[in-house]
Every structure is written in structure tokens, then in C-alpha cells.
Amino acid sequence: MDDILFSTPGNPVPDNHVAGYFEGHRGTRLRYSLFRSHLSPARGTVVLVQGRNEFIEKYFETIRDLNAKGLWVATYDLRGQGGSDRLLDDPRKGHVRRFADYERDLELFLEKIVLPDARLPFFLVAHSTGALIALSAAPRLQNRIDRMALAAPYVALTGQSLPEPWIRRLSRLLSTLGLGATSLGADRSQRPFEGNPLTSDRQRFLRNAEIIAARPDLTIGAPTARWLHETLKTAARVSSQTHLTKITIPTLLLAPMLDGVVPYLAQERLSRNFRAGQLVTITGARHEIFQERDIFRVQALAALEAFMPGSEPIPDFSEPAA
Numbered sequence: 001m002d003d004i005l006f007s008t009p010g011n012p013v014p015d016n017h018v019a020g021y022f023e024g025h026r027g028t029r030l031r032y033s034l035f036r037s038h039l040s041p042a043r044g045t046v047v048l049v050q051g052r053n054e055f056i057e058k059y060f061e062t063i064r065d066l067n068a069k070g071l072w073v074a075t076y077d078l079r080g081q082g083g084s085d086r087l088l089d090d091p092r093k094g095h096v097r098r099f100a101d102y103e104r105d106l107e108l109f110l111e112k113i114v115l116p117d118a119r120l121p122f123f124l125v126a127h128s129t130g131a132l133i134a135l136s137a138a139p140r141l142q143n144r145i146d147r148m149a150l151a152a153p154y155v156a157l158t159g160q161s162l163p164e165p166w167i168r169r170l171s172r173l174l175s176t177l178g179l180g181a182t183s184l185g186a187d188r189s190q191r192p193f194e195g196n197p198l199t200s201d202r203q204r205f206l207r208n209a210e211i212i213a214a215r216p217d218l219t220i221g222a223p224t225a226r227w228l229h230e231t232l233k234t235a236a237r238v239s240s241q242t243h244l245t246k247i248t249i250p251t252l253l254l255a256p257m258l259d260g261v262v263p264y265l266a267q268e269r270l271s272r273n274f275r276a277g278q279l280v281t282i283t284g285a286r287h288e289i290f291q292e293r294d295i296f297r298v299q300a301l302a303a304l305e306a307f308m309p310g311s312e313p314i315p316d317f318s319e320p321a322a
Contacts, residue, residue: 004083005033006057006215010207014064019056022112024079025104031056031083032076032113035063039070043309045118047145048075049106051128051154051288052094053189055082055218057211061204062290062301069305071123074114078129079105081220092221093183099230102129103137110144121146123308124249127290128154128262132231135238139246149252149304151289152259155235156266159197161185164232171228180226187221197260199286201293208291239266244274251277252307254300256285256292 004019019033033056036042046066048059055077063073077084079102080095087095096102114122124145126134131153134141138148157164167184174182189212193205212219223231237243251274255267264281271279280303282289285296292300 004031006211006218008057008207008210008214010210011057011060013057014060014067016067018117022076022109024084024108025101028079028087028101028105029085030076030079030105030109032074032109034113034117035067035073035075037067037070037072039068041070042072042119043070044121044123044146045072045074045114046308047110047114047122047124048073049124049126049130049133050075050078050082051130051152052078052223053081053220054078054127054130055211057215057218058208059290065301066304071308072119074109074118076105076109076113078102078133082218088181088224091217092187093181094220094223094227095181096227096230099133099136099234102133106133106137107140110141115144124148125151125304126153127151128287129231132235132238135243135247136234138249138251139243142248145249147250147252147308149254149307151254151300152256152262152287153253153267153270154231154262155239155270156263157232157261158263159260167228168232171225171232174225175229180224180229182225183222184225184228185222189216189219189221197286198288199291199293200284201291201297204291239270239273241273244270244277247274247276249276250307252303253277253279254282254289254303255279256282256287256289256296258284259287261287 005013007013014035017035021029024030066073080087122145131150253271257264271277282296285292289300
């Protein structure tokens, strides 16, 4: 177990955890871990669904914060990234065969790991691509998940070298021609801090860069045409009024106003059509809210704490941060 998770001096593994692998959809081996709170009785379990090119180690700090609030945390690396099985011969390519594979992996994680071993009630916290997975699977999760919090949900794209409509057309064409494994875009896994769209917190950015430098095998490069086609097609579907009306799980949408990956206006538009959703704007934050500066990060964590047990009103962060 000790060699499943990776520790660095600036990012030690949280205590009181179990780690291993479970079999996802079609036999894909997925790395997971369950982190128990030292507080008893537990207030429940957060099922943490990561974004694209993320891995368990990146969330150690957030996991500690949630454990300190009496919440257990169960998380896993998405197929094709982190410590989970890659899907192509080239391990650097970020790929998925069908978006539904992500959803089935989440359902299997709940069935095999969370339901038998974790503490009720279950809350789902997801970031970016993980939030897209949650949105797509949500109509089938209402009997297992009490509440969801979705940070910077991937429902559109910005900050790319091509406009999103062009990316949609190109990725669809390549996938149709059997060239879905073609990489589109640049490998940004080792981008510099200056000008990055992810976080304004230099220390947290460098901490994550230290993990990547020590364990580059945890990261992936550019997405494939198939990955973009499948995710953008799903993003359009889950944003429709027809799909959103099927979601009855109370949902918190944590929207960073300076998101350089998913446009804030797309997240705001999603909330307007989402009857079960409530928008909390984090003014000044970039895409990775849980990797942001404390002034932004504490707002997200406070909103989570108030929302997850359902016992307190959501804090109002509509005014700009001081």
C-alpha cells in the first residue's frame, strides 16, 4: 500500500488511508484511495472526481481539509491518467474511447469501494472534467449521492489555439475518419507559472510542479481528437434544459470568474437552466479553485462545508474579494 501513493517533502500523504486498485469498465485498472477522518462520528464521505490530467496526490491538501471537517474522502484517478491504466500505446496521449466509460467507472467505484467501505451520507465533489462526468451521470445517481458540488464544470472551452466551434468540427472529423488517437494541441503539463490559466497561487503551483517533476508518469500530454469529440459532445448534451431537468440532486456550482479554461459565462448560463443547481461565484479565482490562493480557496471550502450537510445557508460571495 505504501508505494501506491507518492509523497514529496512539500506534499506528504495524509494519514489514515487505504490505497489500491479496482477494476473499472471493460477491465481497466484504476488507482484509488480512501482517506478516513479522525473525527467520530463521521459526517459522511466526499466522493472526489478529478479533472483531466489530475491525480490523487494533487488533492492531498484538500483531502486534509475535508478530513478535518469530519468528512471521509474517496477518490480515484480517471482512466488514462494518473496512476490508472493508459488507453493507448503512447502513455502521454490523453484519450477516452467513449465518454460513457468515465460514467461507468464512477458507478463501479461507488459500487465496489464507496458503498461497502465508506460512511454515509455520500457527497460528490468534482472538478472540471470530473464535474462533466458528474453532470452526465447525475440522473442515475440520485439514490446514492445526497448532494453535489461542481467546481469549474467543463461545459465549454476557452483559451485554446482554435475557437471551440473549430475544435468541435476538427475533432469530430478526425474521429469519424478513424484518426481519433491523433493528438490535438500542445503538451501543457509542464507549463510555467507566469501566464497560466489554472491558479494565481505560486506556492501551490510549484508544489504540483514538484510532483510532476518527480513522477512525470502521473501526467499526460495533449488530448486526442477522440477525447475532445467525446467531451465536447457530452458538454453540449448536459447543458441542455432536457438533461438538467432530469437532475434532482441538490447541486452547488463553484464558478471561478477568471477561469481561463472553461468560460465563466458558460458556467453561469448552465446555472440559469439548472433547477437543482445553485451558483456561487468565486470572484478573482482561476480554473483550479482548490489549488488557488487562500483568499479564493477558503470561499470554496466554506461553501462546501455549509452545503454538504445541508444544515447552513450558503455564504454569499457575490461581492469582489478584498
